[in-house]
Amino acid sequence: MATFIEKLGNLDRRVIFVLMALAVIIPLALRMNLPIPIDKGPSKNLFDAIDALPEGSRVLISFDYDPSTMPELQPMAVALSQHLMTRDIRIVSLALWPMGVSLGNEALSAVGDSLGKEEYVDWVNLGYKIGGGVLIVRMGSDIQSVFPTDYGGNPVDEMPVMQGVNKLGDLDMIISLSAGDPGIETWIMMAGDRYNIAVGGGCTAVSAPQLYPYLSTGQLIGLLGGLKGAGDYETMVRIGVENPPPGIAIAGMAAQSVAHLVIMLFIIIGNIAYLSEKKRKGGAK
Amino acid sequence: MRLVIPLMITFVAGMIMILQFFVPATQPMGDNLQEWYMIVSSAAIFLGAANLITVHVHKIRFKARNWKYSPITLIGFAVMIITGLVFGIEADLPFDYLFQQMVAPMAATMFSLLAFFVASAAFRAFRASNWRASLLLVSAFVVMLGRVPIGSMIWNKIPIISEWIMQYPNMAGQRAVMIGAAMGMIATSLRMIFGIERSYLGGAD
Numbered sequence: 224m225a226t227f228i229e230k231l232g233n234l235d236r237r238v239i240f241v242l243m244a245l246a247v248i249i250p251l252a253l254r255m256n257l258p259i260p261i262d263k264g265p266s267k268n269l270f271d272a273i274d275a276l277p278e279g280s281r282v283l284i285s286f287d288y289d290p291s292t293m294p295e296l297q298p299m300a301v302a303l304s305q306h307l308m309t310r311d312i313r314i315v316s317l318a319l320w321p322m323g324v325s326l327g328n329e330a331l332s333a334v335g336d337s338l339g340k341e342e343y344v345d346w347v348n349l350g351y352k353i354g355g356g357v358l359i360v361r362m363g364s365d366i367q368s369v370f371p372t373d374y375g376g377n378p379v380d381e382m383p384v385m386q387g388v389n390k391l392g393d394l395d396m397i398i399s400l401s402a403g404d405p406g407i408e409t410w411i412m413m414a415g416d417r418y419n420i421a422v423g424g425g426c427t428a429v430s431a432p433q434l435y436p437y438l439s440t441g442q443l444i445g446l447l448g449g450l451k452g453a454g455d456y457e458t459m460v461r462i463g464v465e466n467p468p469p470g471i472a473i474a475g476m477a478a479q480s481v482a483h484l485v486i487m488l489f490i491i492i493g494n495i496a497y498l499s500e501k502k503r504k505g506g507a508k
Numbered sequence: 509m510r511l512v513i514p515l516m517i518t519f520v521a522g523m524i525m526i527l528q529f530f531v532p533a534t535q536p537m538g539d540n541l542q543e544w545y546m547i548v549s550s551a552a553i554f555l556g557a558a559n560l561i562t563v564h565v566h567k568i569r570f571k572a573r574n575w576k577y578s579p580i581t582l583i584g585f586a587v588m589i590i591t592g593l594v595f596g597i598e599a600d601l602p603f604d605y606l607f608q609q610m611v612a613p614m615a616a617t618m619f620s621l622l623a624f625f626v627a628s629a630a631f632r633a634f635r636a637s638n639w640r641a642s643l644l645l646v647s648a649f650v651v652m653l654g655r656v657p658i659g660s661m662i663w664n665k666i667p668i669i670s671e672w673i674m675q676y677p678n679m680a681g682q683r684a685v686m687i688g689a690a691m692g693m694i695a696t697s698l699r700m701i702f703g704i705e706r707s708y709l710g711g712a713d
């Protein structure tokens with residue numbers, strides 16, 4: 224028995240890799256959908272804050288991530304865009320990360336087309352500029368001096384969506400979808416605190432714990448943490464919608480559930496083997 | 509002089525950036541420095557590109573270790589630059605197509621590999637070797653279950669306990685780390701402004 228348990232403790236990592244792959248592939252292939260309960264929490268707070276904005280409000284979305292974190296953050300971008308556009312809220316977007324421009328554009332154009340929203344009228348993508356926190360401070364006094372044109376080179380001052388938006392203070396909310404620095408913390412420090420604008424965010428699951436202090440102080444009005452946050456938001460956006468499109472994050476949550484269970488199973492097996500070996504060595508002494 | 513001039517620039521720039529918060533007359537100078545920062549940062553992108561080319565050409569020339577990957581890097585770099593410059597970067601153009609169909613899936617794949625390494629590492633290293641490690645293990649289990657729908661299916665209190673762990677023990681620790689890091693940042697910044705800390709100059713003392 225001891226030999227079997229110890230053998231289990233020395234499981235080849237390729238076995239772990241295969242089981243992990245199956246844990247992710249099977250739920251996705253079977254299109255498993257698990258119910259996502261929505262209680263009060265950071266995701267609900269962000270949803271409620273956006274829901275409370277009046278029609279015609281202006282929200283800035285900053286796409287501060289790159290394709291490596293796309294599986295977690297892109298579903299958030301899509302769900303947030305759906306919520307904002309459905310409520311006729313104008314979206315001004317930009318990116319503090321160079322690759323965020325295309326990802327943001329993909330989300331905004333797909334959602335905009337499906338809801339009949341027009342680029343430059345209902346939403347605009349200003350593109351990427353280097354500078355992080357300094358860029359935000361400059362936008363605090365004049366957005367159009369930093370972004371005279373959008374990412375495609377079109378003059379910003381002629382766009383209906385930008386009418387009345389001259390500085391950060393003209394915006395009703397800022398949402399940063401962030402995979403690191405510059406990201407949510409930069410927006411909180413440079414825009415939220417300095418210009419008194421509500422800041423919300425979405426981040427990878429691994430970086431969510433470090434943003435909780437900002438939630439408790441109210442510097443962050445709400446937070447979507449990882450795929451769970453995206454799944455929560457997708458669920459809330461779909462409430463009351465007839466025949467909603469399939470949710471990317473909701474589908475991913477089933478795979479993540481099984482993957483978490485598999486990781487926990489491996490940890491338990493590893494610990495049984497460890498304790499068994501420890502007991503045997505103790506007995507040998 | 510090679511040492512004094514950079515130290516002077518650091519001192520003057522650092523002092524202006526601090527003073528602009530307290531002395532309104534220094535605000536325009538602070539704004540100018542911010543403009544310069546963005547210009548210098550933009551120039552750094554060209555330096556980065558030049559450095560990438562130099563390093564990989566050097567690797568190919570001297571057939572350094574793994575040099576066979578360098579031509580692929582250089583070809584990829586050239587293709588993205590040329591398509592971007594020739595066709596533009598807007599949606600549905602070759603640059604965007606290459607980004608969406610090649611760069612995005614490859615980068616997402618690299619990050620997704622973490623799931624396999626995390627599973628393997630957790631299996632080998634996450635041991636309940638003492639009470640502190642056991643506490644960490646139990647917390648990790650609760651948070652892992654609380655972050656997925658299956659957790660509430662097992663017991664509907666798991667997400668609540670998970671959120672409590674995030675909002676209290678986690679937040680207390682995070683705040684301690686943040687305050688410590690902020691103090692360290694202030695101290696290091698002042699040391700740099702006053703020329704005590706000089707390692708950023710490339711090791712010159």
